[in-house]
Amino acid sequence: MRRLLFRPVIFVSFVLGLLVIAELLAIGRLTWVNDQRIHIIERDIGRGHHLEDTLFELLQLQLTLSTNQSASEAEKSQMSDIQEQLIGGLSDYDSAIPANLQQLQEVFGKAVQGDQANLVHALQLIKQVLDRQAQEEERLLINIEDDGELEMQLAILLPLLLLWIVGYFFRTNVLEPLDCLKELLSGLAEGEMKPINRSTSDPLMHALFDRYNHLVSRLVELEREHLQHTELLEYRVRQTSHALLERSQQLAKAERLAALAELAASTAHELRNPLASIQLALENMLEECGDSELAERLRMVYREVQRLTRNLNDLLASARSNGETSQRVAVQPLLEELLTLLKYQARENVAFNCRVADNLYAFLPESEFRQAILNLLLNAVQAIGPNNGAVDVTAEIVDDKLELTVVDSGPGFSADFLRHGIRPFVSLKDGGSGLGLAMVRRFAKDHQGALQLQNDAQGHACVTLTLPLTL
Structure with missing residues (x-):
């Protein structure tokens, strides 16, 4: 299970790592290109300042020569050096156009002789070169600005794209299957056993x-x-x-x-x-x-x-x-079996409670003993009728005798019945034969026992069957 949970996490982390690396490489390349462009602009700006200084020095020297009609050889040599520096600096700007530089050299040669018109023309040529260089620098600045905007867009959009990819992956491959599994488990709890496709x-x-x-x-x-x-x-x-x-x-x-x-x-x-x-x-x-x-x-x-x-x-x-042969009878299993039988016959409104001493045995005819207990239990269930009630059965040893008591929550025995006692063919129930208690009494009498009828303190019928443990 741990491996199953880690696999999508590892996969998504790998994909995200690749995307992050790609983003870093793209942003790094753009940054490197812009850095190179900035270096070019810095270099051109430095050269521009140098050309300005050289041009200013040239103009000063030219102004001096214009005021003095005759120039010394040293001044002419200095002016030639300045022209070469200026042309050399311009060659770095416009090395792709040697014709302009050659024309500029010819114009400077005439300007050295004091031709003002050629000097103005030389300055115009220098201005054209500088204008082209300024345009190139503006283009580089525009490219740097565009790349900066692209970097910012990548820095914003790529994380959003990564989040969308992660969300889509988890929604389609993890959350939706887990939601489906959740619904199936809920159906499984309700008894609907449906496999997953x-x-x-x-x-x-x-x-x-x-x-x-x-x-x-x-x-x-x-x-x-x-x-x-x-x-x-x-x-x-x-x-x-x-x-x-x-x-x-x-x-x-x-x-x-x-x-x-x-x-x-x-x-x-x-x-x-x-x-x-x-x-x-x-x-x-x-x-x-x-x-x-x-x-x-x-x-x-x-x-x-x-x-x-x-x-x-x-x-x-x-x-x-002749009667049935007596044998050793386990009282508790016998009572549990009879109560289980009565649970299938009696209504659900009747509850059965049984309390039997441990290891309780009696030496009696099992079938006759079973029938006697069954008669007592049936009489108790019939006495309760359709009302809610309970039948309590207790079996214990009292004075070395088995004492089995059955108490029901019915109306109890009438005073007339208790006064006259058990009589064959005389029943308390409509349609009863009146032989059930008579059979139990005869069974108790035949085995040296006794059957006692009474009402408890709540007025419920209480029947006690007393039998010897051994005959």
């Missing part, structure tokens, strides 16, 4: 975009696997819930049949006592009866009473159940 981006960003596209493809694959796993879990949960519901229904049906068998056995037991008295009375009457016809009728009644007694004994024998 790297053909429209800068090659420097290809590594970053390749990693993003790999991330997107991996997320799509993980999302697909997650959906498949979720569907599989939902399918397994539905299967497990369906199997648990079927088993619960089978257990409930078996418990109802057991309750009916218990009721039938109780009824048969109650009927056997009067039938035994009737049978004993018939035996006495047969012994005392002397009428053969009446005795035959009594024997017929006696045989029917015996048949009815045998039927009741058979009913009692069939009502007796």
